[in-house]
Amino acid sequence: MAFRQAAWIALYLVLVLTPQALLFLGEVPPGRDFWWNFSMALGFAGMAMMGVQFALTARIRPMTSPFGVDIIYLFHRYLAWIALALVAAHFGILWLWYEESLGPTINPFAADWELTAGRAALLLFGLAVVTSEWRKLLRLEYGLWRYLHVVLATLGFGAAVAHIIGIGYFTASPMNRTLWLLATLSWLVLLVWVRLVKPMRQTREPWRVVEVRPGRNDVWTIAIEPDGHAGLRRFLPGQFAWLTLRNSPFGLREHPFTIASAPESLPRLEFGIKELGDFTSRIGEVRPGDPAWIDAPYGVFSIDRQKAAEGIVGIVGGVGITPMLSMLRSLAARGDRRPVWLFYGNKGWEDVAYREELEALRARLDLHLIHILEDPPEGWKGETGFVTREVLERHLPPEPRPHLHCFLCGPTPMTAAAEQALLGMGIPARQIQTEIFELA
Ligand SMILES: Cc1cc2nc3c(=O)[nH]c(=O)nc-3n(C[C@H](O)[C@H](O)[C@H](O)COP(=O)(O)OP(=O)(O)OC[C@H]3O[C@@H](n4cnc5c(N)ncnc54)[C@H](O)[C@@H]3O)c2cc1C
Structure with a gap:
């Protein structure tokens, strides 16, 4: 590399x-x-x-x-x-x-x-x-x-x-x-x-929207399938696509979104898209049957590029869950039982996108799921506030740790704080990777 x-x-x-x-x-x-x-x-x-x-x-x-x-x-x-x-x-x-x-x-x-x-x-x-x-x-x-x-x-x-x-x-x-x-x-x-x-x-390889599903925290699941061609041959779990919906691919209206599904469910691709701005706030208007185009796959944020990892740590906030979701779905499909610690920060319990699916994945994976809520409901016994070194130390194995690879994705203050905490715990910088959702 x-x-x-x-x-x-x-x-x-x-x-x-x-x-x-x-x-x-x-x-x-x-x-x-x-x-x-x-x-x-x-x-x-x-x-x-x-x-x-x-x-x-x-x-x-x-x-x-x-x-x-x-x-x-x-x-x-x-x-x-x-x-x-x-x-x-x-x-x-x-x-x-x-x-x-x-x-x-x-x-x-x-x-x-x-x-x-x-x-x-x-x-x-x-x-x-x-x-x-x-x-x-x-x-x-x-x-x-x-x-x-x-x-x-x-x-x-x-x-x-x-x-x-x-x-x-x-x-x-x-x-x-x-x-x-x-x-x-x-x-x-x-x-x-x-x-x-x-x-x-x-344009020669069009796709079609096959499912549009609202979810918690204004995150919509949009699924597409190839229309008259074989689709993507492969991608790595955690990679992303430039997606054009409804507009022509000549229109410079494409947006980058993580492929939230696993490569094992090709040719179907799924995205988790959060309502945010000019394009995404209208994502709920997309209908099954609408045309779509993709330029994919891109990105290096993937477990498949970290073969040496004996354990995986995900530290994500809000819609930053999508790359981890793809990786977890893929680990489950492959029967890979490497331990995964997923620290998932959200405002409240009702904001936790893909909550039920993550819970269900625990049965198929060695998954330690740690929700961290800023605004927890009454009687909440889990972690609260933000991701800190104390929170990480409470859940990650003590030293000597297995070779862990850490994937960080979420708001910049969160990923920056998590990176500092991990470095402070002695995890080398080369084992910490951050995905930035804002390119410009
Ligand atoms: C690698 C990567 C993976 C991503 N994965 C997801 C995901 O799985 N789910 C999700 O909800 N969001 C994801 N995003 C963020 C998503 O691309 C933006 O939220 C979306 O493009 C915002 O568009 P908007 O017009 O609704 O918002 P706006 O309010 O217009 O834009 C908000 C910000 O998004 C960025 N942005 C907007 N349009 C584009 C574009 N065409 N190309 C590049 N950046 C743009 C800009 O930095 C802009 O300031 C990802 C971004 C990147 C870079």
Whole structure:
């Protein structure tokens, strides 16, 4: 795993650094000093990083699987800031020390088009980063933001390519020009792949909603089955799918949801979806027979990737139960009697989604089910409050413990506190895994 991670990071560095290395190793135009060339290097580096940003969110499975999609999205988010800073520094150096190179006016109707393209690229990249970072503050609905993000990033990249070709400073030689054209072409291929080919492949493999069932805590069970094809060949318990319901897969209206069912019940897939926002608050309007499309499976949050685990610990809150539910269902279907400790936090007893099913699973598993209620009913004898080290110590086996693997999924304050508690108990960080339900 570490090797595959290192290999992808190395490839990233190669992709980002090669264009400028080749440009600078080639013919550097004469008569320019260090700061001028440095500014150009920053511009090319920023531009190459912006190009690779598209690949990071293209959900290329061999690339996402060593890290997890959530980590890749996190990279995407932080690298965007670095790329923007590089492009801004490229402009800033020219503005401070080579103002004449920016032309006599910024008026887009009077300035040289290639300079306007450069300024437009900087503005569009800036807007793409700012509207993403402060989306909630700007009250941008997630679906609308996604459209905006794709448009800003695509236009920004197009403007930057036009700027580089139009200026022609390092792209005059046939080799450099070919290099940039190749880079632009691969970016276009990626765009067509993600926005056209992938949705097209989804439309060829439609699914159908076969069950819609309300549950506690506003969690709806939605089950789908393949419509005229074999469906998913396999997935690991705990993995997730990008699910499109009713809308076309071209519509950028897909949402990530854990596959709450077990691989053993394929081809049927079940999701536990909590009413929350724009899309999920209308989940109860979905009807059996409605069309669905999926892009799956993704994710690394699975017992099947932890073969060494002699015992499994789940620490979950609310709808964070879904990955554990998939894993428990799968363990039961396989007759796997490894001990499982499930710490399940909820507000009240009536908020405990899948309560009866979890109770029933105890008969088929070595399952220690520990409910933790913030607001317990009268006479409650179980755990109350939040997940703390004391709660964990009370239920987990004393040292020397078997090799435990811990799966954390729920509100961030809960998973952060649980992680600290587990580390404090001497469980190594590599045995603690967190699934983040919020990608952006
Ligand atoms: C790996 C993973 C597994 C998940 N599993 C489940 C699950 O089993 N059950 C469940 O109820 N929820 C799950 N979620 C959360 C679920 O995706 C969001 O709650 C849902 O997308 C919210 O959409 P909304 O429009 O109703 O809410 P909004 O209020 O519009 O959005 C709430 C937040 O959800 C996120 N979000 C919204 N739309 C998308 C989207 N299209 N793509 C990515 N993120 C989005 C954003 O961070 C947003 O701030 C999972 C999320 C991830 C990342």
